[in-house]
Each structure stands twice: as structure tokens, then as C-alpha cells.
Amino acid sequence: MSSAAPGGSSKVIPVQLRVALVWRGEVMADHCQAVPAPITLGASAKSTFVIPDVSLPPDFAIIRPGNRGYLLTLSAGMRGTIHIDGQQREVYDFVRRGGEGGADVEGKAGEFRATPVGARDWGVIDLDESGHHQIFFQFVPIDAPLVRDRLRLELLLPALAFSLLLHAVMLLVTYQFDDADDDGVYPGPANLTGRYLISRLDPPPEPPEPPPVVGPAAAAPAAASADKKKVNTATKGDTGKSGGKGETERARDPNAKDVPPDAPPPPPQVAFMKAENRQVLDDLLQTDVRTSLGKFTGLPGPRKAGGMGMGHGTGTGVGDELGGTGTTRNGKGKGPGGGGDVDGDFVSQGKIDTGKTRPGGTGGTGSGVKEVALVATGNASGDFGGLTKEEIDKVVKSRAGLIKSCYQRELDRTKGLGGKLVVGFSIAPEGQVTRQKVDSGKSTLRNAAVEDCVLRQIAKLKFPAKGGGVVNYPFIFSQG
Secondary structure (H helix, E strand, O other): OEEEOHHHOOOEEEEEEEEEEEEOOEEEEEEEEOOOOOEEEEOOOOOOEEOOOOOOOOOEEEEEEEOOEEEEEEEOOOEEEEEEOOEEEEHHHHHHOOOOOOOOOOOOOOOEEEEEEOOOOEEEEEOOOOOOEEEEEEEEEOOOOOOOOHHHHHHHHHHHHHHHHHHHHHHHHHHHOOOOOOOOEOOEOHHHHHHHHHHHHOOOOOOOOOOOOOOHHHHHHHHHHHHOOOOOEOOOHHHHHHHHHOOOOOOEOOOOOOOOOOOOOOOOOOHHHOHHHHHHHHHHHOOOOOOOHHHHOOOOOOOOOOOEEEOOOOOEEEOOOOOOOOOOOOEOOOOOOOOOOOOOOOOOOOOOOOOOOOOOEOOOOOOOOOOOEEEEEOOOEEEOOOOOHHHHHHHHHOOHHHHHHHHHHHHHHOOOOOEEEEEEEEEOOOOEEEEEEEOOOOOOOOOHHHHHHHHHHHHOOEOOOOOOEEEEEEEEEEEO
């Protein structure tokens, strides 16, 4: 395919089709083809772009070669913008005004519409109403080769010939003036360097063994070594230095450690290797730091309703609420007994007598239970315009989790909160919500925080662009 150059020039610029697959604003694949061929979408590996099911036919050819270029095929479920013949059009309106599927008895457009596209056309097409999967197409010029005519080749050949001639002259000069007699290399002539390397690899000769000593002279050193008592000798500090100089006898330190002559040097006295820190580390290594796993098994169990705690005294304790109102400790005397096993130790109502003359009563097992939010929807009413009740329910229920979070947050603060909330909102022809409010006459929830949170979620809804409408939508909040 080709197009005319700008400014009315007759020069033809060759172009090629470029198509990109975009997912959530990120380019996942880019395809350019100079030779006409169809661009297909589907779940098969043979498709040009592999996409999930978006209600299109298998291996759907969104762009295919035609008699005069390419043919773009769009469906009624697509959205986006195309630029055809210098005019920008919305995909949804373009398909509704006439499609290849023809018109039914009511005059509605078909499900598909095809149109030819040329070198100046482009478009960004949403494959479904969510807008997550998009196709971008345009026509781009074909890159010309680096050397494409005889003039450029004639300019390149002399430069290449001069470079080869220059390298040849440099090699000739190098070998011509080379002194063959001076073959010395660092650090000297080659023969000396070789002998040095060979001799360095030879191991040093072993010292000769001393001749054996016989007679009384041999027994004297042995007796002296037997009579001599082995003691540790200090080798560090001022006493060690003075002993090494011969100024005084080397001090005897009973806590000194004998160090073999081939032992590695001690680590530097820095950071953890200081004397005081090393002593702490040595103590830790010699201490049994194992612990019992029983410390980690006393975790709170599932919550359940409390029972009555009976004691030998005159008092009784009852855990009468799911939240637990008693204490896990024993009651004394005339005071009430323990209310149950709860996460925190709460003292029940009434003064506890801590006298030691009466035995204590044991409480029940009452504990608190968190209420779970439940959200249901009623039947929507109002003027739906071009939308159906199913389409409205589908869009509203897409934010059911966020609406449930609005109610759960306030239910944690206010026990027993529940009721009905009716929200009225208007839908613009383009699909966005323009006005939303709570119908106080039909609502029984009466919680401003939940109402404001739900209204914010309703304002973010996006419906299909089918003419708009006015909707009253009920929500029923309860706890389970």
C-alpha cells in the first residue's frame, strides 16, 4: 500500500499496516506487515493476537485485505474511536448506523459493520465494554534501506579502499623496522625470564636432619624436660613485652592460652570482636537457649456464648452476652463469679470480695463474636431509558464488595446496625452517573457514614451509552 506525499507532490510513499494489542494501557504485542494479510483475534495460538473471550467469533478477522487495501470489521459490542477519511467517529454509533448484519423489522442496525481503511486512517478500538482490551491500528512508512542507489555505493567504495590501504602500510612499516636482535621482554631477556619462572616453581630443599646424640648428654635434656612443670606464659601486654626484651623473667599467667606457632592471627579488636563483646558471645554459645513449645500453644480459641459459673460461696456468675461480661479469674465470697473465657480479662459488674474465708466460683466460657455484614439488593425501579434491568444490576453489582465494606466498617463500630437504603441516581446518555442521593422516605438504615460511602461508590459507576435514565435502587443491610 502507498500514499501521496504531503504538499501535493506526486511522489508515492510506501506504507505498511501496524497493529498493537493494548491491555490496561500497556502494549502487549506489536505487529507490522508490509504484505497484505488478515489480522485475527481469538484464543487459538494461530491467531495474530491471543485474547480471552470477549464475545467475538473464533479467529475473528478484525482487519483483512480487500480489493482496494484493507477492510476493517467492527461489532456492536466494541467501543472506542476511529478516524476514517479525515473524520473522527465513535465506534458504537458507527456500527449502530448500519452494519453488515442488516436491519431487523424495527429498523435497528446489525451486529457488525465493515468499512475500507487507507493510508491516512487510524483508530483505538475497545474490544468490549470494560475497555481493558484495545486494538490500535495505523499505517506507517516502510523504512528505506541504508544504501539504495548507485551514488551512495560509489561514495562508500573509495573510503573502504583507502582504509584497507592504510592498514596494509602500517603492517609493512611495523615488520620492516622491527629489530630482530632485541627480543628482550620485561623484566629482561626471554632466556632469563624463563629460567626464573622454572626455578620459582621448584620446591625449596629440605634442611638436613641433625645427627643423633648418644650417652649422658642425651639423657640430660630429657630429665630436665620431665622435671620442668608446664605452665602457661603470658605473651601479651607490658609483662609479655618486658619478658621478650630480657629485662625480667617472663610473667606467668595461669589463664593464658598456649597458641600453636601455625595458628592464624587473632581477629581485630573492632565491633563484635572486642574483648567485652566476645565474652558475651562465648557465654551465649555455652548457654542452652532452647525453649518449650508450650509457650506458643496458649492462643485464644473460637468464640462462643458463655454459661453460668457456680462457686462454693453464695455468689454466682453468668456470662449472658456474646461479648463476655465476666472475668477469667475466680469470684470470691458474695460477689458474682467469672463471666467466661474472653480475649481480655474484664471484671463483671459488682464489687468482688477478695476475702480468703470462702472458696471461689469458676466462671463460664462466654466470649465475643464479630458480626458479619450481609448486603442484598431489591428490585430497581424508575425510567431505565435505553438500558435494561439486567444491565443496571450487572453494573451496580460490580461494586458489591466495596458497598459491603462501607457497611462492615460501621457495623464493627455499631452493633446491631441494619436496615434498608434506597439510592436514586440519574444516568447521562454517555453512561456516567450525574446525580445521586438517598431517598429518606423509603430508607430505614439511618447511618450517615454508610450513606455517604455508598453514594461515593454509586457516583463511580459507568453504564453503556444507551440514552440514560433515572433509577431508584434499594440495598438491604443485615448482619449474620
